[in-house]
Amino acid sequence: MSLPSVPAIETRGLRRVYKTKPKPIVALDGIDLEVAPGEFFGLLGPNGAGKTTLIKILTTLLLPTTGTARVFGFDVARETRQIRRLMNIVAGGEQSGYGLLQVREQLWMFSQFYGLGTREGWQRVDELIEAVGLDEQRNQKVSSLSTGQRQKMNFARGLLNDPWVFFLDEPTLGLDVSAARSVRELVRTWKDALPGRTILLTTHYMAEAEELCERIAIVDHGRILAIGTPDELKHRVQSESIFRLEVDRLERGAGALAGLPGVVSASTATDGTTPAPDGVQTLNLILDNDTALGGVVTALGSMGAQIVALRKSEPSLEDVFVELVGRGFDEDGAGSNGHHEAVAR
Amino acid sequence: MTIFARPRTASPMEAARWSPRRQLATNLRSVFGRAYPRLIGLAREPSWTFFEVLLPFLTTSAFVFVYRALDAPAEYIGFVVLGGAMTAFWINVVWMMGAQLWWEKDAGNLELYFTTPIDLMSVLLGMALGGLVASCLRAGVVLLVGTVVYGVSFGVDQWVLLLAVFVLTLTALYGFGMVLASLFLLWGREAFHLAQLLQEPVYFLSGLNFPVARLGMLGALAISTLPLAVGLDAMRQLAFPGGVATYGTPSPEIEAALLVAMTCFFLLAARFMLRTIERMARHEGRLTTRGD
Numbered sequence: 064m065s066l067p068s069v070p071a072i073e074t075r076g077l078r079r080v081y082k083t084k085p086k087p088i089v090a091l092d093g094i095d096l097e098v099a100p101g102e103f104f105g106l107l108g109p110n111g112a113g114k115t116t117l118i119k120i121l122t123t124l125l126l127p128t129t130g131t132a133r134v135f136g137f138d139v140a141r142e143t144r145q146i147r148r149l150m151n152i153v154a155g156g157e158q159s160g161y162g163l164l165q166v167r168e169q170l171w172m173f174s175q176f177y178g179l180g181t182r183e184g185w186q187r188v189d190e191l192i193e194a195v196g197l198d199e200q201r202n203q204k205v206s207s208l209s210t211g212q213r214q215k216m217n218f219a220r221g222l223l224n225d226p227w228v229f230f231l232d233e234p235t236l237g238l239d240v241s242a243a244r245s246v247r248e249l250v251r252t253w254k255d256a257l258p259g260r261t262i263l264l265t266t267h268y269m270a271e272a273e274e275l276c277e278r279i280a281i282v283d284h285g286r287i288l289a290i291g292t293p294d295e296l297k298h299r300v301q302s303e304s305i306f307r308l309e310v311d312r313l314e315r316g317a318g319a320l321a322g323l324p325g326v327v328s329a330s331t332a333t334d335g336t337t338p339a340p341d342g343v344q345t346l347n348l349i350l351d352n353d354t355a356l357g358g359v360v361t362a363l364g365s366m367g368a369q370i371v372a373l374r375k376s377e378p379s380l381e382d383v384f385v386e387l388v389g390r391g392f393d394e395d396g397a398g399s400n401g402h403h404e405a406v407a408r
Numbered sequence: 409m410t411i412f413a414r415p416r417t418a419s420p421m422e423a424a425r426w427s428p429r430r431q432l433a434t435n436l437r438s439v440f441g442r443a444y445p446r447l448i449g450l451a452r453e454p455s456w457t458f459f460e461v462l463l464p465f466l467t468t469s470a471f472v473f474v475y476r477a478l479d480a481p482a483e484y485i486g487f488v489v490l491g492g493a494m495t496a497f498w499i500n501v502v503w504m505m506g507a508q509l510w511w512e513k514d515a516g517n518l519e520l521y522f523t524t525p526i527d528l529m530s531v532l533l534g535m536a537l538g539g540l541v542a543s544c545l546r547a548g549v550v551l552l553v554g555t556v557v558y559g560v561s562f563g564v565d566q567w568v569l570l571l572a573v574f575v576l577t578l579t580a581l582y583g584f585g586m587v588l589a590s591l592f593l594l595w596g597r598e599a600f601h602l603a604q605l606l607q608e609p610v611y612f613l614s615g616l617n618f619p620v621a622r623l624g625m626l627g628a629l630a631i632s633t634l635p636l637a638v639g640l641d642a643m644r645q646l647a648f649p650g651g652v653a654t655y656g657t658p659s660p661e662i663e664a665a666l667l668v669a670m671t672c673f674f675l676l677a678a679r680f681m682l683r684t685i686e687r688m689a690r691h692e693g694r695l696t697t698r699g700d
Contacts, residue, residue: 067419067420067421071420079693081693082692100420116693119693122523123522123523123690124519124522124523124689124690125690125693126690126691135420135421135424136421137424144426144431144525145424145425146424147523147524147525148423148424148426148525149420149423149424150523151523152520152523154516157516158515158516159515159516159517159519159520160515160517161445163445163448163449163452163453164444164445164448164452168444168445168448171441171444172441172442172444172445173441173520173524174441175434175437175438175440175441175442175444176434176437176438176441176521176524176525176526177434177524177525178426178430178433178434178437178525179437180437181437187411190410190411191411193411194411194412222412225414225416227420227423252412253412256412256413257412257413257414257415257416259416
């Protein structure tokens with residue numbers, strides 16, 4: 064299936080001002096954005112950054128004050144009905160529906176709003192219930208679901224019309240670690256199952272954005288501060304690559320690697336981490352870029368050394384945010400996870 | 409997870425292009441979809457139904473005993489039983505129609521409805537249809553039990569007209585409820601108080617427990633504005649012909665015509681108000697948002 068040539072989402076000079084007292088609030092301040100069909104795009108920013116306002120505009124719930132926004136070429140201000148036929152939305156903490164209905168009934172009710180036939184609706188509901196893992200709860204009252212189960216049900220609701228654009232507004236908000244992981248897996252499974260599915264995710268969990276999104280826009284105070292792949296964004300604050308190596312049988316120590324092409328520095332780690340087994344040395348390597356690693360690995364092989372573990376230390380997206388705005392990601396630390404390490408063993 | 413991988417045939421541009429017929433069919437399906445929770449609620453919470461029947465019946469019974477104590481004409485007992493039955497619809501309109509959009513907003517449903525490709529009128533019609541059917545059961549029980557227990561005898565000559573007036577009363581009443589729903593949404597948190605405020609005056613002005621003509625000018629005003637007042641008056645005239653209900657009020661035929669006019673007016677007004685609400689919601693960024 065060929066992907067459409069128009070952008071899935073396109074905004075130009077998008078601005079939204081809420082007329083509040085004592086002074087108006089500028090929620091969006093000139094957003095220019097383009098999301099390609101089939102892309103998993105993330106909006107990352109602290110609470111009040113304007114993420115939800117942008118989603119509300121794109122889902123036709125809100126009009127822009129100035130500027131334009133289009134979904135698959137359809138204007139959010141004038142072609143609302145067309146957009147509503149193509150998209151769906153799931154928000155974190157969503158409590159929609161009716162508590163006295165069973166899960167199956169609730170989903171069927173929503174299926175009717177997308178024009179599914181009665182039998183087709185029930186069939187799709189049953190398939191989605193199975194797909195999201197709510198088999199055991201299918202005849203349970205909505206009011207008796209746990210928060211995680213409820214969000215799975217919301218996710219099934221959002222997929223009833225198999226949307227071309229799926230808006231996820233903080234979908235794991237308030238979920239425990241296991242439920243959040245489960246929701247993320249569902250999102251990714253659905254996205255990967257068919258090309259052309261576009262997802263716009265807003266989140267203030269950096270690990271979530273990094274794990275799921277192909278490209279991310281960091282937003283704050285209604286503006287996009289930076290946009291790119293997670294790697295591109297992180298490279299904004301770090302031009303060099305840092306690796307930690309555990310090597311066995313390296314007779315000359317870190318000095319053996321110092322002169323290799325692309326190696327900025329090589330040193331023995333002395334930070335008091337868990338003592339290595341006999342003969343194993345831990346080295347810190349700073350390289351010009353990731354590609355220099357290949358030369359290091361080859362050189363170690365020729366020296367008869369054996370790599371036990373290799374970790375790459377990366378700056379987090381929070382570091383990027385701090386670099387961009389000069390303050391921490393959010394006051395309550397919800398998005399903070401410090402540095403994380405991609406482990407390759 | 410085969411459902412996730414089911415291929416789609418249309419491009420997004422094709423998928424967004426619906427024929428008028430498909431749009432209409434979706435709106436009709438939405439009516440039944442939204443009616444479903446109300447209908448299933450009857451079976452899901454039988455205790456609610458029990459109390460919703462019992463409480464109006466107790467009120468009806470109280471008036472029956474008052475009229476009996478006063479040696480009022482026998483048809484008054486029939487008036488009260490008929491009024492008691494119609495009470496079920498009014499309570500449903502005030503609480504389950506009027507305040508419903510506000511509650512839907514509070515639950516987050518309204519926002520979702522706005523994101524679906526349907527006309528919000530379908531949601532309101534669904535709420536009305538579901539509420540109407542559920543209330544018919546309650547009203548029917550009150551009417552049946554009241555008739556049997558208190559020995560009411562009806563003298564209906566024009567069954568077709570009576571049935572037509574009943575249906576028109578409900579369409580006008582639920583049209584009124586749809587207008588209320590929009591108004592309540594606009595007035596936000598005051599909706600609950602407004603519902604309470606409206607309940608008793610409309611009981612009184614609709615003459616649920618006495619012939620509305622006894623209110624004189626006030627009754628005439630009620631008949632010209634409140635669907636329940638005009639509908640109940642017409643039904644009483646038809647159910648108890650030649651009695652006190654026929655004094656001083658228009659004929660059932662005229663009242664039926666009035667109900668047709670009211671139905672059209674309220675449905676158009678509801679549609680206009682819903683569009684206004686959607687426009688306001690999109691401009692101001694509230695109305696659909698929880699907690700605002």
